[in-house]
Amino acid sequence: MEITIKINGRMVSVEVSDEVAECYDQGRRKAENLSHEKRRHWDGREFDEYIAATEGLLPYQPTPEDIVCQQEILALLLSILDTCTEIQRERFLLYALYGYSYAEIGMLCGCSKVSAFESIETVRKNS
Incomplete structure (x- = not known):
């Protein structure tokens, strides 16, 4: 058409x-x-x-409680990332923020898929 x-x-x-x-x-x-x-x-x-x-859509208006919770979660996340190595932090952020798969992270960072997985799991266990 x-x-x-x-x-x-x-x-x-x-x-x-x-x-x-x-x-x-x-x-x-x-x-x-x-x-x-x-x-x-x-x-x-x-x-x-x-x-x-x-x-059926209203603009999102966070409550003061929502803002405090978001700030607490951000502070916790930053403190966890501070305890990680630079490599672990980079791989975790690629996975959590940008949605890359373990294989894609492995290609970007020049490591294996298993190494990317282990780095991300280490960060998760630190939380």
Whole structure:
């Protein structure tokens, strides 16, 4: 199916599958409906409430307790990482923060998959 989209201010025809065309059309209709609804509401707050009700998403507002818990977890994590070697810290962060697999960490660090696993498990046991 062929659809027309705007790229850098130019209209371009693109051949896509039926599923992609349907998703594109649904998104276009949803944006159009929201635009119409926004024009109906001159009060911005009322429109925000409409979006929250229809989309079911409210902005995340952490409570003071959440903030304190996050700070405590961060302090604990940093203290654990301070007890590790530089190699263990690097491998653990690649695994925990960036989601690399043991094999990928092994390739990046020039070690075996087992060495990457053992380094990460050592950090976990320190906690």
